[in-house]
Amino acid sequence: MDWKANIRQQLESRNSRETTSFQNLITFYNKIYDSSLLLRAQNIQLESQIIRGNTGGDYVYSEKISALEQKLLLQQEELTELHRRRGENAQMIIDLNAKLQLTEQTLTSKNNSLNENVKLVASLRAEISLYQKNNSELKQLNQVLKDEHQALQLAFTKLEEKLRTLQDENRELVVRLMTYKSKDAEKLNEENDHLVRARNAIMQNELKEAANDMRGVTAECLTTAVSNSIGPIMASPCAMPSKATIRFDAHDGVVSAVKWSPVDRMVATGGEDRKVKLWDVSKGVAECKGMLIGSNAGVMSVEFDSTGGQLVAASNDLASRVWTVNDQRLRHTLTGHCAKVMAAKFMGEPNKVVTGSHDRTLKIYDLRIRACVETKFAMSSCNDLVTSETVGTTIMSGHFDKRIRFWDTRTEKPHTEIEVQGRVTSLDLSRDCNYLLSCVRDDTLRLVDLRTNKIINTFEADGFKVGCDWTRAVFNLEYDHVAVGSSEGSVFIWAVANPEKPLVVLKNEHSAPVTAVSWHQFTNNVASVDRSRRAVVWADV
Amino acid sequence: MANDTEILHYLWNGKLAVCFQLDEQEIHGIQNPEPFYLMVPRMSYFPLVCDKVKKHFVKHVDPEKQEMEMWLEFKNIPLKWNNPIGVLYDLFTRDDKQVDLPWKITVHFDNFPEDQLLRCSCRESIESNFMSSMKEADMLKHRSQVFSTMQRHQHNQLWTGLLNDKFDQFWSENKKLMEPFEGSYFKHIPVHFYRSGSSVMTQTLVKPVSDDGNHITLGELMKLNYPSVDNPKVFTHGICIPHETPVQWMSEHMSYLDNFLHLVVI
Numbered sequence: 001m002d003w004k005a006n007i008r009q010q011l012e013s014r015n016s017r018e019t020t021s022f023q024n025l026i027t028f029y030n031k032i033y034d035s036s037l038l039l040r041a042q043n044i045q046l047e048s049q050i051i052r053g054n055t056g057g058d059y060v061y062s063e064k065i066s067a068l069e070q071k072l073l074l075q076q077e078e079l080t081e082l083h084r085r086r087g088e089n090a091q092m093i094i095d096l097n098a099k100l101q102l103t104e105q106t107l108t109s110k111n112n113s114l115n116e117n118v119k120l121v122a123s124l125r126a127e128i129s130l131y132q133k134n135n136s137e138l139k140q141l142n143q144v145l146k147d148e149h150q151a152l153q154l155a156f157t158k159l160e161e162k163l164r165t166l167q168d169e170n171r172e173l174v175v176r177l178m179t180y181k182s183k184d185a186e187k188l189n190e191e192n193d194h195l196v197r198a199r200n201a202i203m204q205n206e207l208k209e210a211a212n213d214m215r216g217v218t219a220e221c222l223t224t225a226v227s228n229s230i231g232p233i234m235a236s237p238c239a240m241p242s243k244a245t246i247r248f249d250a251h252d253g254v255v256s257a258v259k260w261s262p263v264d265r266m267v268a269t270g271g272e273d274r275k276v277k278l279w280d281v282s283k284g285v286a287e288c289k290g291m292l293i294g295s296n297a298g299v300m301s302v303e304f305d306s307t308g309g310q311l312v313a314a315s316n317d318l319a320s321r322v323w324t325v326n327d328q329r330l331r332h333t334l335t336g337h338c339a340k341v342m343a344a345k346f347m348g349e350p351n352k353v354v355t356g357s358h359d360r361t362l363k364i365y366d367l368r369i370r371a372c373v374e375t376k377f378a379m380s381s382c383n384d385l386v387t388s389e390t391v392g393t394t395i396m397s398g399h400f401d402k403r404i405r406f407w408d409t410r411t412e413k414p415h416t417e418i419e420v421q422g423r424v425t426s427l428d429l430s431r432d433c434n435y436l437l438s439c440v441r442d443d444t445l446r447l448v449d450l451r452t453n454k455i456i457n458t459f460e461a462d463g464f465k466v467g468c469d470w471t472r473a474v475f476n477l478e479y480d481h482v483a484v485g486s487s488e489g490s491v492f493i494w495a496v497a498n499p500e501k502p503l504v505v506l507k508n509e510h511s512a513p514v515t516a517v518s519w520h521q522f523t524n525n526v527a528s529v530d531r532s533r534r535a536v537v538w539a540d541v
Numbered sequence: 542m543a544n545d546t547e548i549l550h551y552l553w554n555g556k557l558a559v560c561f562q563l564d565e566q567e568i569h570g571i572q573n574p575e576p577f578y579l580m581v582p583r584m585s586y587f588p589l590v591c592d593k594v595k596k597h598f599v600k601h602v603d604p605e606k607q608e609m610e611m612w613l614e615f616k617n618i619p620l621k622w623n624n625p626i627g628v629l630y631d632l633f634t635r636d637d638k639q640v641d642l643p644w645k646i647t648v649h650f651d652n653f654p655e656d657q658l659l660r661c662s663c664r665e666s667i668e669s670n671f672m673s674s675m676k677e678a679d680m681l682k683h684r685s686q687v688f689s690t691m692q693r694h695q696h697n698q699l700w701t702g703l704l705n706d707k708f709d710q711f712w713s714e715n716k717k718l719m720e721p722f723e724g725s726y727f728k729h730i731p732v733h734f735y736r737s738g739s740s741v742m743t744q745t746l747v748k749p750v751s752d753d754g755n756h757i758t759l760g761e762l763m764k765l766n767y768p769s770v771d772n773p774k775v776f777t778h779g780i781c782i783p784h785e786t787p788v789q790w791m792s793e794h795m796s797y798l799d800n801f802l803h804l805v806v807i
Contacts, residue, residue, distance in 0.1 A: 010780035011551040022558030
């Protein structure tokens with residue numbers, strides 16, 4: 001069994017070589033290693049104990065320590081309490097800060113508004129002072145104006161007084177003039193009588209001579225003839241205008257109105273060239289004495305006041321104007337109508353004017369206050385109107401709707417209406433105010449008796465045609481004749497006593513329709529105007 | 542037999558002094574770890590003794606790699622944990638010259654050589670590996686009749702005997718596995734052959750007796766298995782085994798704990 005012994009020996013040597021030689025060393029190493037680990041752990045533990053502050057300390061101090069710990073605990077509690085309070089305080093501070101900010105904001109906004117208000121107050125004060133200054137200035141101005149006004153009032157009263165004296169003087173002068181005129185008339189009558197008597201004497205002489213001849217004429221016949229001839233001699237055609245003495249071109253274009261001055265031998269004409277012209281015809285030729293300007297459209301009618309001092313003209317520019325004749329100055333412009341004014345007349349006294357217009361109203365103006373004092377609604381456009389001086393307040397107006405209306409100034413409605421057969425183009429009143437002559441567009445003239453308000457006469461003739469809506473027909477002074485212009489250019493004159501046949505027909509001067517005629521107040525002169533510039537003065541010589 | 546038991550005691554008590562060192566490239570931190578020295582039983586396995594080693598070195602590696610599996614290496618050759626420590630040591634024996642003690646082994650945590658080593662995730666995997674080796678050996682020896690008849694607690698006793706380095710506890714059960722199958726022989730001898738310097742293992746079916754009824758010696762076995770090698774030296778347990786030793790006796794007395802003979806042929 002040597003192999004077994006060999007193996008055993010080898011194993012023994014192996015174990016002694018590999019194991020026993022290292023066994024102790026490694027074991028010792030392992031012990032040291034373990035103990036080092038253990039010591040390290042212990043060391044760490046001890047260090048931590050040291051760090052923990054010798055807690056495993058003396059019993060002597062343990063009580064003190066516990067007391068201190070308790071104290072510490074208390075302090076800590078206090079500390080936490082204080083922390084808590086501090087937190088609360090901090091929160092409070094934050095809240096209060098927020099509140100403070102809020103109040104600051106409001107304060108700033110208030111301050112801003114205060115500043116704005118202060119500014120506003122300052123500006124308002126400045127404004128107030130400005131206004132006060134203005135006010136005082138205005139007061140001063142007012143005072144000045146008042147003073148001026150007083151001064152002017154004084155001047156005005158003085159002037160008024162002067163005016164009154166002048167008017168009185170004027171009236172006196174007018175009266176004197178009238179007396180002179182009447183004297184003139186009487187003289188003229190006397191002259192006429194004288195002339196007639198002379199003629200009669202001549203005729204009687206002739207008759208006597210003829211009677212002495214005795215050639216078969218009976219004395220009865222003779223006397224009849226003589227007695228009959230007296231009337232016709234007085235109203236003989238010789239006294240009627242028969243011849244055109246003056247002819248002139250009055251205006252450019254249509255001449256719409258003509259009127260004799262009541263005091264002078266002067267004719268006023270109005271035309272579509274917007275002017276009113278004054279013509280002196282006393283020297284046998286027409287001399288333009290003046291031009292009354294101011295109208296902005298054609299003049300439809302002209303009218304003098306009773307003294308011849310003022311002239312009123314109605315115009316198509318919706319206004320009427322008043323001039324003084326002597327200095328030819330425009331005194332008043334009477335507005336208020338809303339259509340063309342067809343007629344304007346003085347109402348007796350020289351400071352009232354009545355106008356009739358195409359706007360279907362009549363207006364009464366007071367020249368002293370320069371205002372329309374009354375408006376009458378006539379329901380139809382007015383072509384012409386007249387005022388009755390003696391009756392005083394009556395206005396007669398001729399209308400487009402074939403009616404003549406009679407107005408009282410105190411009432412709003414017409415108190416009487418007369419219907420005629422056509423549109424009324426013109427009206428004229430006799431001097432005694434008993435008869436009214438109207439031109440009607442059925443080519444007739446109608447004579448109305450105002451006492452009965454009836455048409456008593458109708459004047460018509462072959463060849464007589466009313467040319468336009470404002471053809472004017474007139475009475476003569478004695479209102480025993482009437483005159484009117486016709487469309488073919490002639491002027492017809494009728495005797496009131498004989499309406500069937502025109503007494504005189506004045507032809508061959510006008511080549512256009514005659515629009516207006518005017519009879520001189522004291523002589524038998526007739527002025528006529530037509531639609532083509534021409535004006536003619538007819539006389540009986 | 543008293544002698545034979547003595548041999549078993551010798552083998553059981555055989556220990557190796559090992560010096561573990563952490564691979565220098567894996568050192569993490571300023572302090573270089575000191576080498577760790579340990580006596581390890583030749584019969585045991587590295588994973589069962591290296592707990593302390595791991596604990597010692599794990600502090601010095603990268604924290605990210607601490608959880609990785611530790612593996613060992615000697616002279617750039619990874620050490621297989623499923624071989625007993627003694628076998629691993631004997632593999633590096635050349636020309637009678639054994640490796641110097643203490644055996645300097647390098648410890649690695651990183652770069653696990655997947656192609657050369659098996660993963661050893663836990664103790665159970667070592668136990669199952671050990672038990673399966675025992676079972677295989679018993680299959681060769683007794684057609685597994687002994688091992689399979691053993692109770693569960695007997696298996697446990699084998700394993701705990703190994704774990705706790707208790708010779709009596711282990712051999713009280715292992716004795717049954719070492720009894721001959723029929724007559725005085727095993728059916729086959731469980732043996733692993735290694736060539737020194739390589740970890741390649743070969744296994745052949747070895748019979749304890751020749752056809753003529755004589756027991757086979759180690760010399761005869763070597764001639765049979767390594768006919769080209771002239772006078773091969775056979776090492777196991779750090780000693781050179783005489784050629785005239787019968788393989789039946791070797792298997793009974795010189796086997797490692799997994800009941801295999803691990804023979805290193807030089």
